[in-house]
Amino acid sequence: MEKTNDTQRIHVDSEVGRLRRVIIHSPDKGLGKIIPTKAQDWLFEDIVHLETMRKKEYDYYVKTLLYFLDPGKIKGKLQEIDDPKNNRAFYKPSHPDYFNSDKVVDPEFLLSQILDSKEIKDRLVAAVCAHERVSYAIQTQLHALPPSDLAITLITGILPDGKMIFGPVPNFIFTRDIGITINKHIMLTRPAKQARTREGILTKFILFNHPHFAEYRNNIIEITDLDEFFLLDDEEKPFKAVTVEGGDVMTVAPNHLLIGCSERTTIHAINQVIHELFERNVVDKVTMVKIPKRRAYMHIDTTFTQVKKNMWVIFGPFSRYGKEMDRRELLEGLGHPPETIKLELVQFEKGKEGNPRKFESLEDLLDDISQKDLKSTEPTEFIWSGGGEFPYGQREQWTDSCNVLAVKEGVVIGYDRNDKTAEAFQEKGFDIIRAEDLIQKFENDEIQPEEVENTLILLPSGELSRARGGSHCISMPILRDRIL
Numbered sequence: 001m002e003k004t005n006d007t008q009r010i011h012v013d014s015e016v017g018r019l020r021r022v023i024i025h026s027p028d029k030g031l032g033k034i035i036p037t038k039a040q041d042w043l044f045e046d047i048v049h050l051e052t053m054r055k056k057e058y059d060y061y062v063k064t065l066l067y068f069l070d071p072g073k074i075k076g077k078l079q080e081i082d083d084p085k086n087n088r089a090f091y092k093p094s095h096p097d098y099f100n101s102d103k104v105v106d107p108e109f110l111l112s113q114i115l116d117s118k119e120i121k122d123r124l125v126a127a128v129c130a131h132e133r134v135s136y137a138i139q140t141q142l143h144a145l146p147p148s149d150l151a152i153t154l155i156t157g158i159l160p161d162g163k164m165i166f167g168p169v170p171n172f173i174f175t176r177d178i179g180i181t182i183n184k185h186i187m188l189t190r191p192a193k194q195a196r197t198r199e200g201i202l203t204k205f206i207l208f209n210h211p212h213f214a215e216y217r218n219n220i221i222e223i224t225d226l227d228e229f230f231l232l233d234d235e236e237k238p239f240k241a242v243t244v245e246g247g248d249v250m251t252v253a254p255n256h257l258l259i260g261c262s263e264r265t266t267i268h269a270i271n272q273v274i275h276e277l278f279e280r281n282v283v284d285k286v287t288m289v290k291i292p293k294r295r296a297y298m299h300i301d302t303t304f305t306q307v308k309k310n311m312w313v314i315f316g317p318f319s320r321y322g323k324e325m326d327r328r329e330l331l332e333g334l335g336h337p338p339e340t341i342k343l344e345l346v347q348f349e350k351g352k353e354g355n356p357r358k359f360e361s362l363e364d365l366l367d368d369i370s371q372k373d374l375k376s377t378e379p380t381e382f383i384w385s386g387g388g389e390f391p392y393g394q395r396e397q398w399t400d401s402c403n404v405l406a407v408k409e410g411v412v413i414g415y416d417r418n419d420k421t422a423e424a425f426q427e428k429g430f431d432i433i434r435a436e437d438l439i440q441k442f443e444n445d446e447i448q449p450e451e452v453e454n455t456l457i458l459l460p461s462g463e464l465s466r467a468r469g470g471s472h473c474i475s476m477p478i479l480r481d482r483i484l
């Protein structure tokens, strides 16, 4: 496998190549301000306990990623980092003791850096204030804030004195959804939900202005509304909307992109993405995976993700296997509507757009990717959410069993509450280890990150899963080693 060199900043051509750089956002204090009546509007299932979410859950994610991507920042310092007297300074982008890695990167930190420029500050404050419809007096107050305070306020909606001036963007922790790296391009997404639109503004400013992305500016792809969309009446608008969120987009192979058509990503967006990617020669194959528009599924990455070139974790009812289970139950014969969900899987190839290829089942598509695109030498295998057993498949899909992040081929991070799915990993020969234990082993030199293989790393998830996104959703990979 070709390694990427240190000067390379952006390149992702698979879901499983060794992860080198990633954008993540630690739960900010905005999450601690959600009140029950707003939880659903802000796309959370419940209010969360911020301190638990950070200290007992998310911080383990950060430490795991640092150990794999930038060990110099963490090794030998574990005790000090987590000493209560340091009050989590290591994890706070605005603190002088912040880990400040260019491999594990927080948009809050990038934001504070670009806000050093007066011109960018003027423009971004104006954009956010217009979007949030705040008064001129507040706009002036924001201008007077130093960059790191301003970055926090633009994300959380909270001024340094504690006053809330607009709502938080609690879903900013799901950095997967803000943009997608496709080879050496980044596609900015276009959130479907009002609660996530400010994330889009902040991300756009970061990507177009931060030096980290300077060489790639011409490679940033923006998806826009249809021409004269604003002239449509309100009834027509929903049918012509252009929205796409990153959880629906997967760079599965150097030549091939998957895109979900879902609650969040529309047909018109997919049409635009295909044209744009083919015109710019970014990939030569795009496959649409159309799933039911339901909160439970939201994006395709809530129903399947990749573990190895030849291995995927998937939600049974979306598969042919699910259909076989239905048949065994004789439900169809008894007149019960099949529980299996029929997906539409349509593949477009550059130059042959008029003649798309259809796949019968999700397994067929994923097998084709594993064998043909990724040239796996082993047969394709599937790990079923909840072991494919009713009702665990459904229960664990809801808490992100199908949503794992590969730090390298065969080493994935998942949530600890999905017991039956973990058993299914074990049956496929995986080691299961709690993130906390693995980090301690790294710290004690009992094992090195490079030696970890075929492992499911379990992240504590009681609070995180209330936000309905897993370790795949809380990551935006920008650099992976090449897969072929």
Ligand SMILES: NC(=[NH2+])NCCC[C@H](N)C(=O)O
Binding pocket: 042, 043, 044, 171, 174, 176, 177, 246, 247, 248, 298, 299, 301, 302, 467, 468, 469, 470, 472, 473
């Ligand atoms: N890539 C993902 N599946 N992201 C999950 C996002 C969850 C978030 N609460 C939302 O509803 O928007």
